[in-house]
Amino acid sequence: MDTGGRGGMSIGHRDGVEDEFFRNLRLLGELCDARLFTRRSVRSLASAAGLTPTTVGEWLRGSRFPKQERRFTTLITVLSAAFAHEGIDVGSHQRHLLNPTQWAARHRAVAARRAHPGGGEHLPSGGATASVTNLRDLDSGVFVGREDETELLGSLPSTGTGLTAVTVRGMGGVGKTTLVWHHARCHLAAGRGPVWWVDAESPEHIRASLAALAEALDLKPDKSLTDLEASARALAWLQGRTGWLVVFDNAENPSDLRPFLGSLTTGQIVVTTRRALSWPGHGMTVSLPTLPPDQAVAVLRELTGLRDEEATESLRELADELDGLPLALQQAGAYLAQTRIKPATYLSYLRDDPATMLAEPIPGDEEQRTIARLWKVTLDTLRDTNPDAEELLRVLAYCAPARLPRDVLADALPSPVRVDRALGLLAAYSLITLTAEDITVHRLLQAVLRTTTPPPADAPADLTSGSAAHPCDIAVAWLDRTSPAGADVAHWPRWERLEPHVVAVAAHQDGLRRRPHPWLADLLGRTGVYLSSRGRLDSALALQEQALRCAETLHGDGHPTTAVHRGNLGVTLNEAGRYAEAERLLRTVLEFAEAEHGHRHPATAGPLGNLAHALAGLARHDEAVHLAEDALEITRAARGEDHLDTALRRSTLMGMLFDVGRYAEAAVHAAQALRATRTVLGEHHPETALRMGNLAAAKWALAEYDAALELELKALDATRAALGKDHPDTALCMGNLAQTLLHFGRYGDAMPLAEEAARIMRGAYGTWHPSTAVQLGNLARVHTQLGGYDKALPLDEEALAITRAVLGEEHPDTALRLSNLAQNLRRTGRPEEALEREQEALRIIKATLGAQHADYAVHANNLATVLDALGRHEEARPLKEQALEVAGGAFGPDHPVNAHYASNLVYTLHQLGRHEEALPHARRAVELTEVAHDDRHPDLAARLNNLAQTLLALGQRDEGLARQRQALSVAEAALGSAHPSTAHIRRKLAEATASDDAPPARP
Secondary structure (H helix, E strand, O other): OEEEOHHHOEEEEOOHHHHHHHHHHHHHHHHHHHHHOOOOOHHHHHHHOOOOHHHHHHHHOOOOOOOOHHHHHHHHHHHHHHHHHOOOOOOOOOHHHHOHHHHHHHHHHHHHHHHOOOHHHOEEOOHHHHHOEOOOOOOOOOOOOOHHHHHHHHHOOOOOOOOOEEEEEOOOOOOHHHHHHHHHHHHHHOOOOOEEEEEOOOHHHHHHHHHHHHHHOOOOOOOOOOHHHHHHHHHHHHHOEEOOEEEEEEEOOHHHHHHHHOOOOOOEEEEEEOOOOOOOOEEEEEEOOOOOHHHHHHHHHHHHOOOOHHHHHHHHHHHHHHOOOHHHHHHHHHHHHHHOOOHHHHHHHHHHOHHHHOOOOOOOOOOOOOHHHHHHHHHHHHHHHOHHHHHHHHHHOOOOOOOEEHHHHOOOOOOHHHHHHHHHHHHHOOOEEEOOOEEEEOHHHHHHHHHOOOOOOOOOOOOOOOOOOOHHHHHHHHHHHHOOOOOOHHHHHHHHHHHHHHHHHHHHHHHOOOOOOOOHHHHHHHHHHHHHHOOOHHHHHHHHHHHHHHHHHHHOOOOHHHHHHHHHHHHHHHHOOOHHHHHHHHHHHHHHHHHHHOOOOHHHHHHHHHHHHHHHHOOOHHHHHHHHHHHHHHHHHHHOOOOHHHHHHHHHHHHHHHHOOOHHHHHHHHHHHHHHHHHHHOOOOHHHHHHHHHHHHHHHHOOOHHHHHHHHHHHHHHHHHHHOOOOHHHHHHHHHHHHHHHHOOOHHHHHHHHHHHHHHHHHHHOOOOHHHHHHHHHHHHHHHHOOOHHHHHHHHHHHHHHHHHHHOOOOHHHHHHHHHHHHHHHHOOOHHHHHHHHHHHHHHHHHHOOOOOHHHHHHHHHHHHHHHHOOOHHHHHHHHHHHHHHHHHHHOOOOOHHHHHHHHHHHHHHHOOOHHHHHHHHHHHHHHHHHHOOOOOHHHHHHHHHHHHHHHHOOOHHHHHHHHHHHHHHHHHHHOOOOHHHHHHHHHHHHHHHOOOOOOOOO
């Protein structure tokens, strides 16, 4: 009949296939009108698809059939991308409307019927013949996680002419047969048929299955007909009708299907196969992945009946081990249901002997389909057709079930052509997932391959001799040959892809229980250095410990290679804050170096410096300084004053001196190290920038703030130019500069630098790295200085969590993060929560650095401020007096840092009514601050306010009011009138001037 479309345009004669096509097209138009066109214009989308807005409108109204399939599917692709970009979720029931592949199949069906309008000669296969089927019962009634694929198959046409085959592809056991079986059942339930299942493993099987269909349709009255003749009758009968479904299951070769698919175009054909090949009459491919975790757990719960929380967690771990492979899930679930063992027990069996457990059949499965059996058949085929493919697959079994760079296998065989051919065959059998860049193997297949690989010889074969080598040893060689020599940032992307495979191979080498491969220690050591540079210290330590064990086994305790690995492990232990363990190892390395080379040899200087770092971490600063001085003297004597090694030793000594507050000496060494590095490497080298940063820190400690700022600016420019804007060293320079700008009260300049430093560091190192914690803490400090305490709190909390996780509970950096968080808790009115954290921070510092260290002054003062907030001023006073004394001893009496501690002591003395004792401290704080800063610095405003309140409390009103007004003027200039500190000073001035008789307020 003629049906008028929207806009009064005639769309001509239609049948059921066309009606369905245009109905879906109108649904798509309505969806776009309601959800997309309110955000994106039709004109822009049409332009992206290479169409006019008029054409798009006509198509989406169902007014006109889009004649060109390519242009039409391009539009669908553009619309689908637009929905995704706008974050519009259309839901599973409408997802098919945005699937270009499904639309292409629908379009071809309609186009075929329009090209052959006499479609009425193809009779619907109704009546009794529609119920003809040879479907058998399924192994398992559990079917979840395939909703999208089921909907896709159900949306495809099964009536008309010119229909093309659908291929369902995936690895053995992924559920291809189960999916298509459910689709076939739905096809029958909808009153369409016949539905016939064809065993497509060989042409003989195909002909026999189709001959059985002929017999079921009474097309074989003469029992003497051969299978070839009977199958021809079945094909002719099917081609003369429509609405039927034929499944060619487990097809192996396209040539096997070509004679049959070429003559079947009036019904629906589904091909299931493991092989990624081009199939005849091919229309669409449905690639079947493994099940997502939640759906894999749902399968196990249904099969076992285990639903409590504890069992669900065990099933989740089992599902993860089985990696969502449906047949493996069915095997496991059936075994659990039959034997009533716990999931954890099955998991232990599976890990101990995967080949046996995966060969355990599902009860009641007549065909005894198991994962192990399916894969064995495929592996046998590979062995006969391409031994290279099996060889590569067995080596890949010892890598991780993660993406492996394809170039790792570049030299795996005598020629790259053989490698590509073997990988292509493995991908064609769905044994690996292969792209132009990566290879991935399913974890269960790897497990089966490993357990069926013969055990190795007692000692690894020499891979260069041509003798047979164990696949795990070959995997070591692949990774060692293709991994970077260094661990600098430029190599991180490569290491990131190789690291999981190194870890996997290392674990399997341990499991071989024989002497390790001779290349393993070096591979593990280099990977450990990379992991350490990324802040993944636990992982780094595990690999470096294994590298050291390998070296000890291969070379003995007194070999230079063993000493190298022991030293690397010691350095990483230093970074992890495990200084006592580091000291033991590094002292052994130093003793070996001295025995091997002599005490004054330059090869001894490095171990001296490394041990100095460990001793400094243990707060044994005098010993640390002595060792660093020795290292410098040895290197200077051997290399000369201007050698880079000498500059490195000076930098180490500078750090040791800085730690003990010997800032003037530290500055001298920093300046000399900078001069030598600049002479050798030039002004713009990143090493020069690093030395600038060290000198800036020393200048800062000496209150030479202008010089420090100039050095920080130069360091940032040099680092950014040499390493790029997103390098972590650039972030370090940005963070340091931001803190320097804070000192000058340039908060507006500091904030973007601190934000960018935190972003870069997190992007470069990841969240769980000490350097990320440092930059988050720096950013929190900027927010704090601007009064944004609520913004600072979550940053401080995250920085603490990172530092605890990476460096441990007893590290000085953990104390710093605890204290920073506590101070912002105090500022936001939560002093009780702050107190416990400050007490813990001070305990850590006292235990690790001692009570005379400059950091002890910081934490003693911070604890006192919390006690003040709780009104416990008598307890706060001795802590603040101790902080002032320790700071004076560490920095000298005229250092500006003393102003900070003196000013804080003034506040506590005020609260205790001891104004006369407070006055000299208040005046001294102002004097030191005026020397250090200009008259627009916020610290000066705070100290003037304290002095003013002290004077007012002592009745010295004229000077007190003058100082209070000066404090307000400085605060407004430095912080702005809306800052909380400015408001506080303004309020104090108002209180002081409100009444001549008003009693003085406390600061």
